[in-house]
Amino acid sequence: MKNKLMSVSTSIVKKSLFLAIVVSLITACASNKQQEADAAAAAEAEAAAAAAAVASAAADAASVEVSIDTAANLESVFYFEYDQSSLTSAARAALDAQASALRDTADNVRLEGHADERGSREYNLALGERRAKAVADYLAIQGVSRSRVEVVSYGEERPISLRSDDAAYSLNRRVELK
Amino acid sequence: MGFFKAIAVMSAVMFSQLVAADLVIEVTDWVKDPTKIAIVPFRHEGVAIDQDMAAVVAADLTRSGQFEALSRDAMYSSPSKANEVHYRDWRALGVDYLLIGHSQATNKSVTVEYELFDVHRQKSLIKSRVGNRKGSERAVAHKVSDSVYQRLTGIAGAFSTRMLYVSVKTFPAKNKNTPKQAYQLILADADGARAREILKSSEPILSPSWSPDGKQIAYVSFESSRPAIYRQVIATGEREKLTNFRGLNSAPSWSPDGKRLAMVLSKDGNPELYVMEVATRKLQRITKNSAIDTEPSWMPDGKSLIFTSDRGGRPQIYRVDLSSGATKRITYTGAYNAKASLMADGKSMVMVHRDDSGYHIAWQELATGRLIILTSSSLDESPSLSPNGSMLLYATKYQGRGVLAAVSLDGGVRFRLPSPSSDVREPAWSPN
Numbered sequence: 065m066k067n068k069l070m071s072v073s074t075s076i077v078k079k080s081l082f083l084a085i086v087v088s089l090i091t092a093c094a095s096n097k098q099q100e101a102d103a104a105a106a107a108e109a110e111a112a113a114a115a116a117a118v119a120s121a122a123a124d125a126a127s128v129e130v131s132i133d134t135a136a137n138l139e140s141v142f143y144f145e146y147d148q149s150s151l152t153s154a155a156r157a158a159l160d161a162q163a164s165a166l167r168d169t170a171d172n173v174r175l176e177g178h179a180d181e182r183g184s185r186e187y188n189l190a191l192g193e194r195r196a197k198a199v200a201d202y203l204a205i206q207g208v209s210r211s212r213v214e215v216v217s218y219g220e221e222r223p224i225s226l227r228s229d230d231a232a233y234s235l236n237r238r239v240e241l242k
Numbered sequence: 243m244g245f246f247k248a249i250a251v252m253s254a255v256m257f258s259q260l261v262a263a264d265l266v267i268e269v270t271d272w273v274k275d276p277t278k279i280a281i282v283p284f285r286h287e288g289v290a291i292d293q294d295m296a297a298v299v300a301a302d303l304t305r306s307g308q309f310e311a312l313s314r315d316a317m318y319s320s321p322s323k324a325n326e327v328h329y330r331d332w333r334a335l336g337v338d339y340l341l342i343g344h345s346q347a348t349n350k351s352v353t354v355e356y357e358l359f360d361v362h363r364q365k366s367l368i369k370s371r372v373g374n375r376k377g378s379e380r381a382v383a384h385k386v387s388d389s390v391y392q393r394l395t396g397i398a399g400a401f402s403t404r405m406l407y408v409s410v411k412t413f414p415a416k417n418k419n420t421p422k423q424a425y426q427l428i429l430a431d432a433d434g435a436r437a438r439e440i441l442k443s444s445e446p447i448l449s450p451s452w453s454p455d456g457k458q459i460a461y462v463s464f465e466s467s468r469p470a471i472y473r474q475v476i477a478t479g480e481r482e483k484l485t486n487f488r489g490l491n492s493a494p495s496w497s498p499d500g501k502r503l504a505m506v507l508s509k510d511g512n513p514e515l516y517v518m519e520v521a522t523r524k525l526q527r528i529t530k531n532s533a534i535d536t537e538p539s540w541m542p543d544g545k546s547l548i549f550t551s552d553r554g555g556r557p558q559i560y561r562v563d564l565s566s567g568a569t570k571r572i573t574y575t576g577a578y579n580a581k582a583s584l585m586a587d588g589k590s591m592v593m594v595h596r597d598d599s600g601y602h603i604a605w606q607e608l609a610t611g612r613l614i615i616l617t618s619s620s621l622d623e624s625p626s627l628s629p630n631g632s633m634l635l636y637a638t639k640y641q642g643r644g645v646l647a648a649v650s651l652d653g654g655v656r657f658r659l660p661s662p663s664s665d666v667r668e669p670a671w672s673p674n
Binding site: 147181182183184185186187189190191193194197215216217218219221222223224226227228 | 412420421423446448449464467468469489490492493506508512513534536537550552556557578580581594596600601621623624639642667668
C-alpha cells in the first residue's frame, strides 16, 4: 500500500504536466463529488481510476506544489474490475483520505454497491454488496467504526451510464460513499 | 411466408394499441415447415364485442412459430358452420387445417362455438364450445387457441397464461448524475396484451416470482431505499413485507407446494440461501459459505434447491439437499453459469451461460451435463419457462433497449416483445 502510493507520487513528479491538467479538470468541476467522477468518466474509464489516485496522492504529497481543498474534493466513488470486489490502489488511496476525514466526524455513512449490467441480476446484487463491504472493511481498518457504516447494494439496477460498452461498464462497477 | 409474417405482426400491433403500454410481439424465427391453418372470422350474434376473437387465435398460433395463418384476403368464403365448408376451396389455398366458429354475447357473457377440420382428410377434429363473462373475449379466444394447439401438436397450449415483468422508464440526469428511473411491475397476458400495473416505485423492483397456484407473487422492492421481499395477492392487491433484514433480501422463489419461499439473505455476513415457511415466517438457513450463494430454484420434489455460487472462484450452478445440506456442483462448461431454473421434470435446466460471444440462455441436462446454447444475443438473462416447458421467456437488449424475447426449447421459434415506451426485463411466466 505504502509502496504503491510512493510510486504513484514519484510518477506524479515526472508527469507534472499531466497532473496539472487532471487537477485543473477536477477543480474546474467545483466541489461536486459526482462531477468529479464524471470528468474522469469523460476522459475514459481507465482515467477515472487514475484521476482518483492522482488527486488523492496529490493531497498527501506535500512536495507537489498544487494543493487541493481536501474536504470538498475527496473522491467518493470507487471503481472495480469485472467480477471483482478487491480494491484498486486508486480506490485505497482515495479511501485513506476519506477515512481521515471521517475520523474527525461522527457522521453515519452509506455505501452503495453497484455492478455492470452483464450477467444475472441477483448475482450482481450480491456482487455489489461484496464490493460495498470491501470498502466498509477497508474503512474499518482505517478507524471508521463498522457501526457507522450502512451497506446497500443496488446490483446493476442503478447505472451511471446506460450504454452497453466497456467504458460504461467501468463507470457502473462502483461503490458510492454517501 | 413473408406475407403471412406481415399479417401476423400487424394483427398483434392492432390489438396492443388498445392499451398503450402493451408489448408488441415480433416473431423473428419460424419452424422450417409450419403447419398452414385458415382461421375464418367468427360470425357474431348479440351484443357487440370489441375484440376480433378469430384474429386473437390467429395471432396466438402464429406466435407459437409452428403455424402459419392464412390471410383473410385470400379466403374465398367465410363459413361458420360445418355444412358451409367446401374442402376443395381450402385445399386449393394450400391450408392443412381450417378453424371456423360463431360467437354470441349478452351483457353478461360471451361464448364461442368452434370447429376444427383436417382439410386433407376432410374430417372434423374438434367441435367444442367455450364461454366466459362479457369483457373476457381475449381469454375466451386464448382457450380456443389452447384447444387447437393441443389437438394439433399434442402439447398443452400456454396461450391462456400470464407473465410478470418489470418496466423501467429512465429520465436523463442533470450533470450526469445517476439517471432517475420509474419502475413498474406489470402483469400481462402471455401475448403481451392487457398489460396492467400492479406496483409502481421510483426505486428498483426485481425478481418477481409466482406461487405455484398462480394466485400470489413475491418480489424484491427497494421502496424503503433498501431491498425487502414482499408477497402480494394478485386478485386483491393485498401485500405484506416478508423480510427486511440488514443487507440483501433477494431472489425469492416459491416451493412447489406453495408453503415455503427460498430466498437470499446476507444478514449473517454474506449472501446465503434460506427457506422461509410463509405462514410462520420461520427461517431455515441452507448454505454456510463465505462465497456468494444466490438465485435458488426448487427441484420439483421440493427436497433440494439448485443455486448460483462463486465458491469455486466463478459463478457456477450447485445443488443442495435441504435435509442433509449435501452440496454438489452441476455445471462445468464455461466460466460463468448463473440464474438456473429447473424444467418441470427436474431432469434439465435453463440458465445464463457466458461464452466467447457474451451472455446467453443455455439448456443443460443434469445427468449428462450436455449443454445447448439457445440464444445468440450477448446480454441475455432471466430465463423463465412456459408452463408446458416448450418455450422460455428471457430478457435481452435489442437496439439499445431492454426487451423481452422468447425462444422454443428446440431453438426453432423465436420472438421478441419490445415495449414501445420503456425498458422491460425480469419476465416471469405464470404457472397456469
